[in-house]
Amino acid sequence: MARRTGRRPGNPDTRESILASARETFAEKGYDGASIRAIATGAGVDPALVHHYFGTKDKLFLAAMRAPLDPAELIDAAADGDRAEVGTRFVRLFLRIWDGPGGAAGVALLRSAVGAEWTTTLFREFVVTQILRRAVPKLGLGDEQGPLRITLAASQMVGIAMARYVIKVEPLASAPSEVIVAAVGPSVQRYLVGDLPGVFDQSEPSRVR
Numbered sequence: 001m002a003r004r005t006g007r008r009p010g011n012p013d014t015r016e017s018i019l020a021s022a023r024e025t026f027a028e029k030g031y032d033g034a035s036i037r038a039i040a041t042g043a044g045v046d047p048a049l050v051h052h053y054f055g056t057k058d059k060l061f062l063a064a065m066r067a068p069l070d071p072a073e074l075i076d077a078a079a080d081g082d083r084a085e086v087g088t089r090f091v092r093l094f095l096r097i098w099d100g101p102g103g104a105a106g107v108a109l110l111r112s113a114v115g116a117e118w119t120t121t122l123f124r125e126f127v128v129t130q131i132l133r134r135a136v137p138k139l140g141l142g143d144e145q146g147p148l149r150i151t152l153a154a155s156q157m158v159g160i161a162m163a164r165y166v167i168k169v170e171p172l173a174s175a176p177s178e179v180i181v182a183a184v185g186p187s188v189q190r191y192l193v194g195d196l197p198g199v200f201d202q203s204e205p206s207r208v209r
Contacts, residue, residue, distance in 0.1 A: 014053070018039065018054070018060075019063060021041075021042030022034070022039045022064040024118075025039045026122055031061060031125045036057060061125075061130070066108060066109055067130075068097060068102030068105035071135075072130070075138050087186065087187070087188035088181060088185035090188055090192070091157070091184050096177070103165060110161060110162060145200055149192055153188045156188055156191065
């Protein structure tokens, strides 16, 4: 029997087909270059079905990345309050998510990020579009200093996540979360909004693309 062509009808595999097409399209074209229509075409479905399953492109991207959280929620919560405590709030919220049900997904995301070139590309797109673009204006950092500040803070937290949850280096792996908050919070605070002598007068401005 000849294979049917055209768009696939709804079936249990449709959602996974869309996600597979999304990962391929985002990795190839980047977040900005990927369209819902192109993703739908790759999955062999109507674009309306992509919206039905995932709503927005942001939500589709997060689902494709298997992200343990929506970074917008973390950024909003960390930025809401005394600016002098933003680093502590960020670390505490980060650990709460990783110590909770979303932790397993976070571990899988980190492992996949270093597993192949296309997953590394996806992870980079995740950092730029879902974290940098949201955090820089939310924290009022400005385009000249914001990207470097955010990525410095992110590097601190990725290191903690790798050592504590992926590699499970002791005693960090079993340390109480508030011990880590007390130790790391001031560093993240400095990266985000503190003085960084000799940093921004030594390098060219780094802007969010």
